Amino acid sequence: MNRIEQLISDMEQYIDSCKTQAFSGNRKIIVDRGAVDDFLAELRMCMPEVIQRSEKIVSNKEAIISDAKNQAEKLLNDANEKTTVLIDEHEIVQQAISQGQMIVDQADDQAQQILDDAVREANAFKDSAISYTSDAMTTLRALYEDSIKETAALFQKHLDDLNEQYQMIADTHDHFLSSIQGSAEQEMQEESEPSDEDED
Numbered sequence: 231m232n233r234i235e236q237l238i239s240d241m242e243q244y245i246d247s248c249k250t251q252a253f254s255g256n257r258k259i260i261v262d263r264g265a266v267d268d269f270l271a272e273l274r275m276c277m278p279e280v281i282q283r284s285e286k287i288v289s290n291k292e293a294i295i296s297d298a299k300n301q302a303e304k305l306l307n308d309a310n311e312k313t314t315v316l317i318d319e320h321e322i323v324q325q326a327i328s329q330g331q332m333i334v335d336q337a338d339d340q341a342q343q344i345l346d347d348a349v350r351e352a353n354a355f356k357d358s359a360i361s362y363t364s365d366a367m368t369t370l371r372a373l374y375e376d377s378i379k380e381t382a383a384l385f386q387k388h389l390d391d392l393n394e395q396y397q398m399i400a401d402t403h404d405h406f407l408s409s410i411q412g413s414a415e416q417e418m419q420e421e422s423e424p425s426d427e428d429e430d
Contacts, residue, residue: 245261
């Protein structure tokens with residue numbers, strides 16, 4: 231298991247270990263942003279290594295072809311040396327040349343096969359790494375979207391509660407001020423009315 235696969239496995243275990251959000255039917259979980267950021271940082275660090283390994287495999291194709299050609303040339307030189315010794319025997323010479331050419335063709339085919347296999351392996355490895363990373367990012371994105379929605383809903387509920395409490399206090403205050411003002415007006419009216427003693 232490579233490092234990226236290990237990280238994906240660790241992330242899945244972490245997600246399974248997270249607490250579920252209340253009243254969400256086990257569909258929403260509470261994640262530690264620091265832990266998620268750590269996973270993302272390690273994924274970013276692994277991606278250049280994966281790409282570099284893929285590019286290294288492809289870049290080795292020249293060395294693979296060169297090695298195969300060197301082996302073919304050596305075999306051909308050996309065949310030429312043998313044919314030189316047997317130059318007077320025409321049939322043997324022809325057979326040696328034919329065999330040497332066949333060896334060269336086989337070496338070219340093997341070199342091309344090695345190169346094709348290396349390129350396919352590199353591409354498959356790169357595609358696998360990209361797929362794993364994309365799946366992980368999709369999972370994390372969904373987690374963040376759910377967290378944002380849940381936080382917004384909780385904030386809105388808290389704001390509604392505050393508005394309700396404010397309105398209750400404001401209504402009580404207004405009623406209190408109105409009551410005081412009514413009492414003051416009544417006292418002023420009573421003071422302005424003439425008493426029985428003043429009439430005598």
